[in-house]
Amino acid sequence: MGSKKNSLSKSTLIRSIQCSKSLYLYKNQYNLRDKPNAVQQQKFDRGHRVGKLAHQLFPGGKDCSPPNPFSYDESVAATRLLVQQQFPVIYEAAFRYNGILAALDMLVLKDGKWYAYEVKSSLRISATYLLDATIQYYVITRSGLPLEDFFIVNINSDYVLSETLEVDQYFKKTSVLHEIQERIPFVEKTIENAIETLSMSTIPEVTIGPHCTKPYPCDFQGYCWKELDKSSIWYLPGISMQEKSVLKERGVDMIDQLEITDDLNARQKVIVESYQRQMPYIRKDKLADFLSVIQYPLYYFDVEAFQPAIPIFTGTKPYERMPFLYSLHYKESQESPLQHRDYISPVGTDNRRNFIADFLDATTGQGSILVFNTLMEKGVLFRLASDFPEYKNEIFQRINRIIDIEIPFKEMYYYHPKQEGSFSLKAIGNAMLQRDEFAKGSVKDGEEAMAMYNELFYQPDDAGHPRSLQQLKDYCATDTFVLYEIVEALKRLV
Ligand code: SF4
Structure with missing residues (x-):
């Protein structure tokens, strides 16, 4: 394990467990990698912020972070020196054993014994986190530093923010030493396999499969x-990667080879048949029944919410869904013009009361409130009703008027082959309207909208905020406009 190219780290070992080809490409053909998107970048920034906050659990430490990702030798040397000096708290401590590098968020000396703390910005401890911890434990202890215990520090889901953030209560520490010891033989085998992969002179032959996504x-x-x-079976929509692997094993390589048998469920049969005939599948009777309950005036409604890992507003929990934007297209009757209204919370203050008041004002009276997938909208409204009980009755009146336009698509009253197995508003809109309304905007989806708004809270220079807020409003308005167009298209069908 001499050269940098062949050196391993916690993240490359985790990568190798998923796919040896991915490890090989990462080390030898890094430039072939897909570029990280805005959502991935936001997750990285969030992890970094939560990690920094956790330093307050053990204040006064020395930071061994490298100046850049290529200078880990300096971090390893600095850590070694601080350990020799018995420095009580070390942040981003770095270790190397047999060419494998592992950095640890916090190393703490107590009563002459060393304790490891690894921070995760999530509410639960996943199997991958336990493997991460095992690799770190393995490298640290094999490099010569015995550890008395190893803790994963993650976010306490029950924490509620009071006036100031109490770091001790926001985080919880869980000893995972027992889980680590169980996994050491697996990690040793993983290292062996990864070394073998990196010694290969050509790209390992790994076929596409469920490991590409999981x-x-x-x-x-x-x-x-x-x-x-x-036309490959891998592009067959609406069927899991696992099911596609089984079909591949049976010799089905192309979608056209697929027979519509009882091995497929009702939904899969519709998707495959519709793909093979390149024709939409339509149940006019069911669609007519569904549409008959919709009553004018019509409100086409969409909410965007963000979920800060570190709560920002008093009384809220980590990752609590906070609505910040809604868009409403409105039509008094079939003949009247389509109108639009929206609301976006200014960055930095808790505007939920204004949000509720504006929404209630915009939806006064009767008429159906049409949404696409009620989970988000109803979830947000129920939460607002519970947090602001003075608005409860009015909010419930609105919830009772909600109709979910996703139902006819989920229930397969309509399926278009161009949906390609997706039941998102965007996929359905593009397929039914034969154009991509979302292509005009800079925000791609709800996840990106959430990430974008969340990051505005951490940008001290707010000169760019108005532009970002406008982009978010445009995205949300496109959502409700496409929803309106889809409902019109369904009406024309029946
Ligand atoms: S896309 Fe799939 S086969 Fe290719 S490197 Fe990634 S996991 Fe391996």
Whole structure:
């Protein structure tokens, strides 16, 4: 394990468990990697912020972070020196054993014994986190530093923010030493396999499969999938990667080869048949029944919410969904013009009361409130009703008027082959309207909108805020406009 190219780290070992080809490409053809998107960048920034906050659990430590990702030798040397000096708290302590590098968020000396603390910005401890911890434990102890215990520090889901953030209560520490010891033989085997992969002179032959998306979406998909025929079974929509693997094993390579048998469920049969005939599937009777309950005036409604890992407003929990934007298209009757209204919370203050008042004002009276997938909108409204009981009755009146336009698509009253197995508003809109309304905007989806608004709270220079807020409003308005167009298209069908 001499050269940098062949050195391993916690993240490259985790990558190798998912796919040996991914490890090889990462080390030898890094430039083939897909570029990280805004959501991935926001997750990285969030992890960094939560990690920094956790330093307050053990204040006064020395930070061994490298000046850049290529200078870990300096971090390893600095950590070694601080350990020799018995410095009580070390942040980003770095260790190397047999060419494997592992950095640890916090190393703490207490009563002459060393304790490891690794911070995760999530509410639960996943199997991958336990493997992460095992690799760290393995490298630290094999490099010569015995550890008395190893803790994963993650976010306490029950924490409620009071006036100031109490770091001790926001985080919880869980000893995972027992879980680590169980996993050491697996990690040793993983290291052996990874060393073997890196000693290969050509790219390992790994076929596409469920490992391309689980446990994480692989960032070499752009490379591996680009040569694949668009009629390949891997592009068959609406069927899990696992089911596609089974079909491949049975010799079904192309979608056209697939027979519509009882092995497929009702939804899969519709998707495959519709794909093979390249024709939409329509149940006019069911659609007519569904549409008959919709009553004018019509409100086409969409909410965007963000979920800060570190609560920002008093009385809220980590990752609590906070609505910040709604868009409403409105039509008094079939003949009247389409009108629009929206509300966006200014960055930095808790504007939920204004949000509620504006929404209630915009939806006064009767008429159906149409949404696409009620989970978000109803979830947000129920939460607002519970947090602001003075508005409860009015909010419930609005909830009772909500109709979910996703139902006819989920229930397969309508399916278009161009949906390609997706039941998102965007996929359905593009397929039914034969154009992409979202292509005009800079925000791609709800996840990106959430990430974008969240980051505005951490940008001290707010000169760019108005532009970002406008982009978010445009995105949300597109959502409700497409919803309006989809309902019109369904009406024309029946
Ligand atoms: S896309 Fe799939 S096959 Fe290719 S490197 Fe990633 S996991 Fe491996």
